[in-house]
Amino acid sequence: MRFWSVLTCLQLSDAEAGFVLASERVASKGLLDGTGADLKVTDRDDGGPLMSVTEEIKSYWEAKSLTPLDDQGLRPTGRDSFLQQALEEAILKHLPADKKILDVGCGDGSSTSVFARRARSVVAVDYVENYVKQAKELCAKAGLKNVECIHGNVLKLQQDVAASRPFDVAITIRCLINLPDEATQFQGVDNIFDCLSPGGLYICSEGWSESWAALDAMRERCGLEKMYLVPHNLLISKERLVKHLAPKADLVAYESLGFYVFLSRVFQPMVTAPEPPQHLHPVNKAAHMLSSLGISPSYFNELGYPGVCVFRKKA
Numbered sequence: 293m294r295f296w297s298v299l300t301c302l303q304l305s306d307a308e309a310g311f312v313l314a315s316e317r318v319a320s321k322g323l324l325d326g327t328g329a330d331l332k333v334t335d336r337d338d339g340g341p342l343m344s345v346t347e348e349i350k351s352y353w354e355a356k357s358l359t360p361l362d363d364q365g366l367r368p369t370g371r372d373s374f375l376q377q378a379l380e381e382a383i384l385k386h387l388p389a390d391k392k393i394l395d396v397g398c399g400d401g402s403s404t405s406v407f408a409r410r411a412r413s414v415v416a417v418d419y420v421e422n423y424v425k426q427a428k429e430l431c432a433k434a435g436l437k438n439v440e441c442i443h444g445n446v447l448k449l450q451q452d453v454a455a456s457r458p459f460d461v462a463i464t465i466r467c468l469i470n471l472p473d474e475a476t477q478f479q480g481v482d483n484i485f486d487c488l489s490p491g492g493l494y495i496c497s498e499g500w501s502e503s504w505a506a507l508d509a510m511r512e513r514c515g516l517e518k519m520y521l522v523p524h525n526l527l528i529s530k531e532r533l534v535k536h537l538a539p540k541a542d543l544v545a546y547e548s549l550g551f552y553v554f555l556s557r558v559f560q561p562m563v564t565a566p567e568p569p570q571h572l573h574p575v576n577k578a579a580h581m582l583s584s585l586g587i588s589p590s591y592f593n594e595l596g597y598p599g600v601c602v603f604r605k606k607a
């Protein structure tokens with residue numbers, strides 16, 4: 293179980309805290325506070341009833357749902373809007389048309405509405421009632437008549453979507469990382485699989501611990517601090533998830549988005565230092581455009597017109 297006494301509003305898609313060169317560490321505290329950290333101290337020591345970590349995370353999202361846009365004009369459920377668009381495009385690449393979709397942890401329904409345009413029907417589920425309401429309003433405003441928004445929890449999903457299961461495709465974006473430990477995260481995944489038809493697809497973008505570690509290593513190499521992970525997010529090991537699912541599912545495709553991550557979480561902070569990086573920075577916009585065009589570092593070698601040749605004369 294993870295315990296903490298302070299929750300911040302930064303989340304996995306943010307990772308702006310620590311976007312500083314190591315030489316700027318002194319300034320990093322100010323940077324953290326200056327990029328929208330919203331501190332909520334919980335009552336752990338005053339003799340009042342202790343909230344479970346699960347309840348604490350839920351009340352975090354309930355509080356966030358009251359402010360659809362934060363003071364920087366960013367959606368609390370997905371503050372890096374260019375990353376969110378890149379993610380949606382990556383998911384759409386693998387989303388077959390005209391299917392029955394389940395979107396778990398839908399938040400304000402913004403991405404749900406994108407998937408719904410491709411779907412026969414969508415059931416969108418969130419455990420925060422206010423987000424269910426917002427998702428309903430957003431989809432109605434978009435003229436989508438094929439979306440049903442339901443108040444429910446991934447930990448009792450079979451019951452909450454009993455009337456509509458099974459589904460052809462289930463999607464989660466940064467939902468399971470809000471669960472308190474790996475066993476509970478795997479329980480959530482198992483519940484999702486219980487709601488899928490045989491041959492159905494589970495498409496997820498959560499937060500992979502192996503890639504996070506590789507990103508930290510890259511950042512350190514580039515003189516940047518390690519990424520800051522908010523306490524209410526628990527990264528998932530992709531390797532262990534694949535192993536857990538092996539008896540019932542194969543990993544059939546993977547879109548890494550690593551190029552976007554490199555440009556937005558390594559290149560941009562190096563460009564903007566000592567100023568903090570920004571989610572709406574032109575570098576992130578360009579990174580999203582490159583990602584949309586399918587351009588990745590695998591193309592870089594062939595571009596090197598000034599490439600340096602070193603020849604050795606044969607003996």
Ligand SMILES: C[S@@+](CC[C@H](N)C(=O)[O-])C[C@H]1O[C@@H](n2cnc3c(N)ncnc32)[C@H](O)[C@@H]1O
Nearest residue numbers: 353369397398399418419420445446465466470
């Ligand atoms: C980071 S937000 C992402 C929202 C949305 N998927 C998106 O990409 O914009 C995580 C969402 O998952 C919801 N959530 C977290 N734990 C959940 C659970 N156990 N059951 C259902 N929803 C959950 C939160 O309320 C929040 O709306």
